[in-house]
Ligand SMILES: Cc1cc2nc3c(=O)[nH]c(=O)nc-3n(C[C@H](O)[C@H](O)[C@H](O)COP(=O)(O)OP(=O)(O)OC[C@H]3O[C@@H](n4cnc5c(N)ncnc54)[C@H](O)[C@@H]3O)c2cc1C
């Protein structure tokens with residue numbers, strides 16, 4: 001066992017629990033969409049599992065915080081205190097025979113990749129950025145391009161330990177504190193602080209992805225390519241051209257890939273490139289530059305495009321946006337809104353078509369959206385977002401009421417179709433939409449730590465009373 | 466990486482296997498000489514291979530191929546890359562004198578390749594990544610009076626591989642045709658060595674690189690590319706009078 005169970009009320013000595021040291025928030029304690037802006041009462045930096053604060057003595061609501069890669073307000077706690085978990089950044093044990101990693105909850109996925117890749121392992125699944133923590137990946141039960149094969153991140157977590165505000169420490173797994181295990185996966189950081197976690201890795205031969213890009217001319221074609229690809233390819237996702245209307249509606253580029261067999265290819269360097277940082281907020285005319293970049297990256301040339309194949313380093317395949325750090329500053333200082341939803345598979349595909357026609361006729365929104373199918377592999381998470389269906393993600397410059405009204409219209413289509421809106425990317429959904437999206441929310445209430453809350457949580461539950 | 470090598474006792478194939486062993490690959494070796502295969506297994510394990518399995522089989526026995534390939538697939542848990550390397554230079558005079566001998570040579574050098582490549586390709590198709598390499602020869606580019614039985618068999622291999630490459634490209638699997646010139650190995654022990662004779666080590670490593678990169682057709686050493694370009698353009702009327 002790596003950690004022993006201790007109770008609250010100890011001294012500040014090794015292995016005890018100390019009164020928390022509350023510091024002022026820094027600029028990084030904001031969310032990725034930079035909207036909303038909130039005022040935190042303070043931040044407690046966690047530095048070691050052997051030196052944890054007594055959460056019971058903290059005044060006000062508390063919320064764990066990772067690298068702030070959530071877009072909206074689910075990682076924010078207006079007026080309350082953040083528990084900055086990024087100092088819990090140690091690996092604890094790596095079984096490279098079985099492919100199981102145990103690490104502290106603040107460890108970044110990027111850091112894990114550096115260690116496991118050279119030894120023949122990869123993450124069980126990864127979101128579109130590697131700058132997220134293991135704790136954040138569990139709390140939002142994140143998904144990746146391989147959801148149809150691997151399920152969510154939480155579906156690959158086998159065990160973790162939770163620190164509650166009453167000082168108790170619960171080791172949770174499908175067989176110990178199983179309900180708390182389910183509530184914490186996708187639990188939005190509200191069930192307590194995750195201290196460490198065990199999760200399964202995926203064996204690979206090397207750092208390359210063998211990929212294909214296939215143009216499709218309509219949403220129906222997307223569904224055909226998707227059904228075929230999900231059988232043979234571990235990673236699938238598409239870019240869709242949101243500016244296309246009429247019979248071009250839903251045209252785009254399908255990307256699919258598998259881990260390539262080679263452990264190294266002479267002359268093909270795969271190590272991630274140096275990052276370029278956007279130093280400060282750019283004026284609004286720079287808006288959409290990033291999506292233009294992503295657009296160019298996939299070399300989109302509408303109908304003239306042919307299927308392309310190649311063996312590419314994994315980093316560019318999984319993390320095209322990570323090349324520019326803090327690219328969110330490209331958006332004007334008013335911030336931006338992401339929107340991600342999932343709608344169940346239905347024969348007539350009308351919901352997904354309605355979403356696209358509503359977006360393209362509004363003239364708002366990025367001109368690229370990401371479309372992907374979610375598979376059947378169920379996550380243990382009570383409030384897990386992914387479910388069988390099609391997920392759509394895109395961003396919008398925040399242009400006030402006009403933008404909010406459009407997003408409300410999208411919500412209506414999603415709710416009517418029995419779908420869900422993703423909290424990790426949300427700053428504005430109503431309590432009603434949340435409750436329709438997550439029908440088990442009431443069951444969740446009994447597992448929530450009453451001292452834990454977030455701006456998001458208050459927003460979607462306060463009106464419920 | 467899980468690599469299947471057919472004709473693993475070949476000097477050239479052994480050099481390629483050494484490169485994969487250094488990458489900690491898992492190897493499945495097929496040859497017809499069991500003691501030599503065991504010696505190869507020890508050698509490649511000592512050089513870093515994660516695992517080496519061997520099986521002795523005469524590859525001219527085509528009926529045995531399906532079981533052989535299935536066995537390799539099961540044992541490795543899937544094949545990432547395969548190298549087909551076995552071959553005999555044959556005795557042209559003996560083949561001319563005896564049709565059965567000609568057909569035996571053709572079985573070893575051509576028919577057995579066609580059978581193995583089909584079986585391997587059908588297994589790999591579903592994996593959507595991988596590589597199949599075959600050792601053909603510059604001798605397959607033109608039928609020469611001095612060894613056209615061997616040349617015709619290599620020519621069949623080259624053309625078969627070309628078509629297979631087009632088929633497999635659709636599922637992301639590279640088919641690599643290797644065309645060595647004269648290489649200093651037991652196969653060429655009866656042939657006079659000249660300045661163009663290559664070392665097996667160099668050719669073996671070149672095959673390894675071509676497999677990793679998924680190249681199409683590789684002349685090794687490289688100068689055989691331009692040489693064969695010239696040889697291919699010589700009109701037949703002139704070519705038939707040469708002593709090649
Ligand atoms: C470019 C980009 C691409 C993305 N792509 C995807 C994608 O493909 N799929 C996807 O699912 N998401 C995606 N996301 C969203 C991102 O993966 C999630 O928001 C993730 O949870 C962020 O992790 P974080 O460490 O930054 O956590 P934060 O954003 O800081 O926090 C997220 C949540 O985790 C909780 N939390 C953090 N640490 C702990 C802990 N130790 N214990 C308990 N709770 C904790 C917080 O309270 C909060 O509720 C993307 C984000 C970006 C910026």
Ligand SMILES: NC(=O)c1ccc[n+]([C@@H]2O[C@H](COP(=O)([O-])OP(=O)(O)OC[C@H]3O[C@@H](n4cnc5c(N)ncnc54)[C@H](OP(=O)(O)O)[C@@H]3O)[C@@H](O)[C@H]2O)c1
Nearest residue numbers: 474475476477523524525550551552602645647648650652
């Ligand atoms: N050397 C050259 O100049 C040259 C040039 C161009 C192409 N090539 C090709 O390169 C390949 C490798 O040859 P090499 O130069 O490395 O010669 P090598 O060392 O003599 O290897 C040939 C191998 O093939 C094996 N083999 C032959 N018939 C077999 C059968 N029926 N079943 C199983 N194994 C069989 C031989 O096994 P045994 O030892 O048990 O007989 C031998 O190990 C061959 O395809 C050859 O045609 C060679």
